[in-house]
Amino acid sequence: MNIQTETIFSWHDKLVKKEVSAVEILTLYKKRIEKLDKEIQAFLTLDFEHALQQAKNIDEQIKQKQEISLLAGLPVGVKDVLMTKGLRTTAGSKILDKYQAVYDATVVARLKDQGMVMVGKNNCDEFAMGSSTENSAFYPTKNPYDLTRVPGGSSGGSAAAVAASEVVYSLGTDTGGSIRQPAAFCGVVGLKPTYGLVSRYGLIAMASSLDCIGPFTKTVAESAAVLSIIAGHDANDATTQDKKIKNYHAELSANVKGLKVGLPQEYFIKGLDEKIKSIIMKLVRQLANQGAEIIDVSLPLTEYALPVYYIIMPAEVSSNLAKFDGLRFGSRGKEQKNLFAYYAHTRGQGFGAEVRRRILIGTYVLSAGYVDDYYLQAQKVRTKIYQDFTKIFTTVDVLLTPTTPTIPFKLGDKISDPLQMYLSDIYTVSANLAGLPGLSVPAGMVENLPVGVQLIGPRFSESTLFNIGLVIEELREPINQPNL
């Protein structure tokens, strides 16, 4: 048994054959967390007590000869922006330091129904705002492949926990790249589903027109297995679509014959690390050898995606975070001379610099006199970006791009320059603006660090992305596990 190469499927098989018990699996991962997480810092809160109870329940079911679900008995990490009943839920922020969630997010409830063993809450940038997990109000998470480098963000804790084999899989959220970018940096698979496929009920919202919840796994097939459970209509999130949900992993087929793969030229220009480019282009040639048709395409509005994002997202942030007034939940500041001073003090002390910066920008772009030039104009350009994608998908089935322009950067390198940090999401943000699914799959290694390839498809094309992902897993050079 090698914990670094086990998957959802291999563990499930061993559980069913009684080669291992759920309690034994939990013990293995617990030991690993105790050994590694002091350094990696992928968790903000651990809850082995309840995890053990869950594992025992599963073992009892196996003993009673009951059928257990595929995900039953497997240790999981959950990003700390997701509500977990009875467990501390901070969103990586001081303002919620002492907050205990009073209900489960729909995705958490659905996984609990499957017998999830939740070991704890993963570190993240405060309110999911950042690309390195350095904006966590508590501590940064480190990249398991090199502890002097960032794991990416904002779901850096969820990505690092899977990469370091501290959990079997984890949940993250992606508003502008926060699943795909850390997945690429940590050498794991990260899926941002179609907007409207997975319920966000119980997600501490950042930007509601962009936020999506998705899994981190070691392999593409596992990503499909988790999606099959968390996807689907929920009366508590009115944007979820009323569609029959597929059993994604049962329908997998590693085949790209005749598939039209588009390479958007704007994703391969100046700014992309040459070594990443050569890994991606090698994969492209291999896909062509397998029968895929490679087509050069253009998305001329690509350079406007980040500017659109940095208007719409802060506008929604300034509105969503107004509820953190210190009165109803979380930490309460000291008494002040009047209500205004009380709010300003609580929010000034409770929110970190990046959160406050985004609230100010959001307030600015929504102000009378600026709203038409900034907010409304951004929403219109967003329409044009969506139209560009719609047009492209009449000629290709999927787009293939690098996930990030660079390899994981050093801790501290970009933290003092917000604009430089924002550029980390340059290849991922368009999918959020257009509501499209995006999958990042490890593509190879550069200087012993993992790099990712991103697949973007039309709305609800997750199955296609998984199938290409499977082929990429077969074609690429081996991805080494981190040396831990």
Added chain:
Amino acid sequence: MIDKKQIEHLARLSRISLSSEEIISFQHQVADILNFVSILQKIDTSDIIPSFYLAEQTNFRDDEIKVFPDRDNLISAMPEKKDSLLKIPKIFS
């Protein structure tokens, strides 16, 4: 270029206190970011409808009263309370 007064005004509108050093650093950072996004203003968007979100349809549920199943837990999460009521600071001085 956004000035110091505008930053203070935005901070007041959004109920956020800033230190005097932060006002200066935020002024520069916010200016950089607004400069970065102003590139959008040169795009022709006449006749384009804004997209506020991208879902095929919004599935509103029926407007029926549903009782939250865990009222006591919700109340116990309040930072300060009197019986089951949320205690807040004085509003009138």
